[in-house]
Amino acid sequence: MMENQVAKQNHFWQYLILILLTIFILIPFVLGFWTSFLPTAEISKGALWSSHLSFDNYRAAITQTPILRYLFNSLVISVLTMLAQLVFCSMSAYAFVFLKFKGRDLLFYVVLATMMLPFEAEVIPNFATVRSLNLLNHYAVMVVPFLTSAFGIFMLRQAFLQLPEELKEAADVEGLSHWQFYGRVVLPYAKISLLTLAAYSFLASWNQYLWPMLTTFSDDFRPVQDGLRQLQSQESFNNWGMIQASAAIVVIPTLIVLFFGQHYFKSGLNEGAVK
Amino acid sequence: MEQIKSNNSNKLKQISPASKFLAKSYDVNARDKYYALWFLGPSLLVLAIFVFYPMLKTLYLSFFLTNNLGQPTVFVGWQNYLSLLTSSSYLASLQATLIYVFAVSLLTLGLGLLLAQTASFQVKGSAFFRTVFSGTMGVSVSVAAIFWLFMFNPSVGLLDQLATILHLPVINWLTQPGWAMTAVVISTVWMNLGFTFLIFFGTLQSVPITFYEAAQIEGLSKTRQFFKVTLPLISPTIFFVSIITLIEAFKSFGLIDLMTAGGPNNATNLLVYRIYQDAFLSGNYGLASTESVILAVIIAFFTFLQFKILEKRVTYK
Amino acid sequence: MSIELQKITKSYDTNLVLEDVSVRIATGEFFAIVGPSGCGKSTLLRMIAGLIPISAGILKIDEQVVNQLPPQDRKLTMVFQNYALFPFLNVAENVAFGLKARRLAKDEVAQRVKQALELVNLSDFAERKPRELSGGQRQRVALARAIASDAKICLMDEPLSNLDAQLRGKMRSEIRELQQQLGLTLIYVTHDQVEAMTMADRIMVLHDQHVQQIGSPAQIYQQPQNTFVANFFGTPQINLLTVQHAVSDQLALDSFLKFELPTKLTAGTYQVGIRPGDLLVDFNQSQTNAAVRNLEYLGNQSVIHAKLDHGEEIRITVANHLAVGINQRLLVTAKPNFIVFDQQQRAVLFVRGGKQDGTDQIQQFQQA
Numbered sequence: 020m021m022e023n024q025v026a027k028q029n030h031f032w033q034y035l036i037l038i039l040l041t042i043f044i045l046i047p048f049v050l051g052f053w054t055s056f057l058p059t060a061e062i063s064k065g066a067l068w069s070s071h072l073s074f075d076n077y078r079a080a081i082t083q084t085p086i087l088r089y090l091f092n093s094l095v096i097s098v099l100t101m102l103a104q105l106v107f108c109s110m111s112a113y114a115f116v117f118l119k120f121k122g123r124d125l126l127f128y129v130v131l132a133t134m135m136l137p138f139e140a141e142v143i144p145n146f147a148t149v150r151s152l153n154l155l156n157h158y159a160v161m162v163v164p165f166l167t168s169a170f171g172i173f174m175l176r177q178a179f180l181q182l183p184e185e186l187k188e189a190a191d192v193e194g195l196s197h198w199q200f201y202g203r204v205v206l207p208y209a210k211i212s213l214l215t216l217a218a219y220s221f222l223a224s225w226n227q228y229l230w231p232m233l234t235t236f237s238d239d240f241r242p243v244q245d246g247l248r249q250l251q252s253q254e255s256f257n258n259w260g261m262i263q264a265s266a267a268i269v270v271i272p273t274l275i276v277l278f279f280g281q282h283y284f285k286s287g288l289n290e291g292a293v294k
Numbered sequence: 295m296e297q298i299k300s301n302n303s304n305k306l307k308q309i310s311p312a313s314k315f316l317a318k319s320y321d322v323n324a325r326d327k328y329y330a331l332w333f334l335g336p337s338l339l340v341l342a343i344f345v346f347y348p349m350l351k352t353l354y355l356s357f358f359l360t361n362n363l364g365q366p367t368v369f370v371g372w373q374n375y376l377s378l379l380t381s382s383s384y385l386a387s388l389q390a391t392l393i394y395v396f397a398v399s400l401l402t403l404g405l406g407l408l409l410a411q412t413a414s415f416q417v418k419g420s421a422f423f424r425t426v427f428s429g430t431m432g433v434s435v436s437v438a439a440i441f442w443l444f445m446f447n448p449s450v451g452l453l454d455q456l457a458t459i460l461h462l463p464v465i466n467w468l469t470q471p472g473w474a475m476t477a478v479v480i481s482t483v484w485m486n487l488g489f490t491f492l493i494f495f496g497t498l499q500s501v502p503i504t505f506y507e508a509a510q511i512e513g514l515s516k517t518r519q520f521f522k523v524t525l526p527l528i529s530p531t532i533f534f535v536s537i538i539t540l541i542e543a544f545k546s547f548g549l550i551d552l553m554t555a556g557g558p559n560n561a562t563n564l565l566v567y568r569i570y571q572d573a574f575l576s577g578n579y580g581l582a583s584t585e586s587v588i589l590a591v592i593i594a595f596f597t598f599l600q601f602k603i604l605e606k607r608v609t610y611k
Numbered sequence: 612m613s614i615e616l617q618k619i620t621k622s623y624d625t626n627l628v629l630e631d632v633s634v635r636i637a638t639g640e641f642f643a644i645v646g647p648s649g650c651g652k653s654t655l656l657r658m659i660a661g662l663i664p665i666s667a668g669i670l671k672i673d674e675q676v677v678n679q680l681p682p683q684d685r686k687l688t689m690v691f692q693n694y695a696l697f698p699f700l701n702v703a704e705n706v707a708f709g710l711k712a713r714r715l716a717k718d719e720v721a722q723r724v725k726q727a728l729e730l731v732n733l734s735d736f737a738e739r740k741p742r743e744l745s746g747g748q749r750q751r752v753a754l755a756r757a758i759a760s761d762a763k764i765c766l767m768d769e770p771l772s773n774l775d776a777q778l779r780g781k782m783r784s785e786i787r788e789l790q791q792q793l794g795l796t797l798i799y800v801t802h803d804q805v806e807a808m809t810m811a812d813r814i815m816v817l818h819d820q821h822v823q824q825i826g827s828p829a830q831i832y833q834q835p836q837n838t839f840v841a842n843f844f845g846t847p848q849i850n851l852l853t854v855q856h857a858v859s860d861q862l863a864l865d866s867f868l869k870f871e872l873p874t875k876l877t878a879g880t881y882q883v884g885i886r887p888g889d890l891l892v893d894f895n896q897s898q899t900n901a902a903v904r905n906l907e908y909l910g911n912q913s914v915i916h917a918k919l920d921h922g923e924e925i926r927i928t929v930a931n932h933l934a935v936g937i938n939q940r941l942l943v944t945a946k947p948n949f950i951v952f953d954q955q956q957r958a959v960l961f962v963r964g965g966k967q968d969g970t971d972q973i974q975q976f977q978q979a
Contacts, residue, residue, distance in 0.1 A: 036412045037423050040405070044426055044487065047441035048433075050452055054444065065450050107337045114333035119323040123330075130337075133345045135594035139545050139566045140586035143355065143573050144348035147364055164344040167337040197329045226434050228548035229566070233574060247436035248552060251443075259444060266440040270433055277432035278425065504695040507662050512709035512760075513683025522712075526699040 055267045059260035076264035085238040086265045089246030090272075093225055096161045096242055100224040101217050103162065108171030108216060109209075113201050115172070116179040117187060127176070133169040139229060146233055160234045161242065165224060171216050178212035179205060225273070243269050352590075355583035362577040374584035383560065384568070384585075391564045394479060395543040401483040402539050403532065406490030411520065413491075414498045424495065431488030439552035442481040443468075446553075471561035474554050478562050481549055486542070490535055497531040498524070530603070537600035544593055565589050612673045612686070612763045612796050613638050614659065619668035621654055628654050630820050632668070636798065636813075638763075641790055643799045643811035645843070650817040652800045656766050659798065661685050672764065683713070687764035688757040692772055694749050696741040696756075703728070703737040706755045727759035730789065747778045754786065758793065765790075767799045771806065783810055804844045808832065816840050834968070838956040841884045847914050847926045850890070851952070852883045862951065865921050867900045867942060870949050873967040874960065881959075884950040887914065890927040891944045899940040901925070908932055917943065 054062055055076050061069045080086050115127045138145075145164060154160040182205065190200045206213065228244045235241045241249065250265055356374055358366035378384045409427045413420055430438070445451050446467035454464045467477045505527065509519045525532075547566045550556060556563035556571065563571075565585065573582030614636040621629040629651040636642045644652045657663045659670060661682035670678055677685050688709070696705050703724050710720045728734045731751040741749055750770065757765050770786070771779045787810050790797045801807055807814045808828045816823040816831065816839075824836045835841035841849045854862045854870075858878050862870040870883055892915060904924070905916040915927045915935070927943065935941075947965035950958055961968040 033412055033415055036408065040409055040412070041423060041426050044430060044484070046452070047445055047484065048429070051441045051444065062450055065455060107340070110333045111337040114330050118326040118330045118333065120327040120330045130341065133341060135597040136345060136349055136590055137545050137593045139547065139569065140590040141345065141348035141352055143364065143579055143583055143586065144351035145344055148343065148348070166340045169341070172337065228435055229570065244434055244436045244548065247440060251440065251552065259450065262440055263444065266437045270437045273432040273434065274429065277428065502693055502695070504691040504693055505697065508689065508691060508695040509712070510662055511660060511682045511687070511689050512712040513681065514712050523697070526697065529699070
């Protein structure tokens, strides 16, 4: 049938584009994973094939480098940051939506305006601050400055504004206090947005690079991004196999989280972006 | 009120409910300002210490020379600004940053849209492609750098091995100025694609199908549907994503640090990397603060633009 | 331009959505497709439009088989439930959208847009964006877009369901007038039985993947072919009363509420369908057979909800406002206008004024 021929032709081009793009996206992954199983000696000769496939590089990465410690550090830092942002951003957003007080809107715009200021442009005084607070080279230095975020407040305020006004009125009639209304109604109602913020703040913290590089000097507290930097500069004799294995150890957990969290992430992102 | 108070208690009892209500109306929000202190306090404290104070401090420092502890020594007024804006090395950094930012934004947007559009068609295996395309979102900056360092490596990297096989000239990707910029741009775009794809894909899904049906009834081909219907409908999201990408690109640091360290010949010495070098490697905190202010102004401008556009955006629901 | 559907069927994999839909729609006819949500009425409309492929059966437009034709070659227009107005185009550009897509000359486009906007009284709004219009105005832009094309077939998918009740009433007559004025063949999908009854020349009732009945509003209302159709049309709903019937010349619920049969029926269980307006009430009798449960005053009439002593709930409409209380006793009797359904829910007998009515149709339907 005519219709089907047309459809088939369209699909041919679609598949062609899809496959080319897939190659572009997958090649660095695939090559990275693949070389992590090859002996470094053969990689340095430029070989991409070897009969000696093994987990040796992984064993080496785990036993000879603090990669697992780095992962653990990042996990601690990111989880703490995420939890703190969930609590403090939601509380602030609550105040901006459900509390009536003088200067509320002005204050909100001031908070909003801070979204315009990149953290990167403020590292110099911030470094001096954490130094004088004696926070350097500790988990706290990577959590405390990020306990809250203007973006998170902004996003949750948008979500809370969607809450039907009747719910607040009903809560007033029932005599719920602000803490009760916040905990029992608002937070459950905005679950999806909270999950999105959780994912967001976790990833943002996980991907921090400049700040931990400036403020941590020991493997005990160094997060994984700077850990990989450390490995890469130390292994200057190009132990590619082990470096690729370390990268794989780092990326696999996030890929798994992404794979299962994709649904929430997508809907949340679009709540922020589209509505 | 005065009247009521001066009356004796017997008369008070006779006041009708309505006038009692007038006398003291109950205000549900009366205690809100005390609550506000508790709800907002922690966030405001953190923002004050780590955002407002450093902002003012950076601005302040940008008018001073500093000692190697970062303390201001000599007030120099606009001198730092003037010397930066006349320094060919800083202007080269600015230029490199602009080239990098616009190349990254255009490619990220174009490819992201192409990915989202092709993955939106219902074909066999489209779920697989969607998962792959969102994949780079799970890749952090160091991992991306390692993957691409390997790709670009002149002796063991895939690109130059392919070049050898195809008898093309071998490129020293990371040690030749023009190619180093290209390599950094490619790596950044690759890293951005997952996020961009997810946003565009979700937006495309949320366009009501009747718009396409209306276009189909009028006989618009798939290509014309894309340009006449899809693009204008999702233009707000395109603006949104482009601004986000732009801002993130201005702030790039990790990939630069890992892949080129600003080299070769400062070809990839982008603004943030320069701040880091001037402040923390050279101890020139005053000048670095000035650079920070300039960076902040640029980014604030684009963020402001984003808010303006978001305000005006069309909704199609 | 006539439209003919021959045994149109739609299935997704093994999932049957519509089966054997056949009808011939005449030129200039206002044809409504009605059914509850999920009955496949929008699917049917989209198959006619060419937006989704037909699984089996033949679709003819103007005596030509069009199964393989893409939508733009079927010479039709469509109005959507959400109007599908492009938010980035103003009113005039929206109306011109299809004309430009077909690459008509500029003057011609301008001329047609002007005419179409005049027809729907929106000439002053040509420069506005859709979001600056009220719901009713948006609806009219959608109509103008359909009118601007010279296609003589117009498909409408629940075009009024996003409007409030008052506007809906107004737009009903506007659409009907436009259709008459332009001589359009109009296929109109709705879930609202009132819309279908008040606007259409003929109605197709869809339910359970099948056509339940096709007929004029009067036929659908007076001679529903089964209990589904009887229930779906008419407010308040028809009363369906279950009766055990031994062979005799009447169906009796109790000694007062009786239905005289003009022909004999075999013994068995039947349902008698009687419209609320065909029941009579009397509050002044010493002998009664029901008690008032509730009373709804609607202005021009009142609806009495009563419970028969026999156990069934019934609805009765009376023309005037009654001062009756809950639990007040009354006598309910019936006018000789009723329908008898068999155990398969099919109509077997229509009685109007005590006489049998429309048997031919029953046979026709049962054969089909």
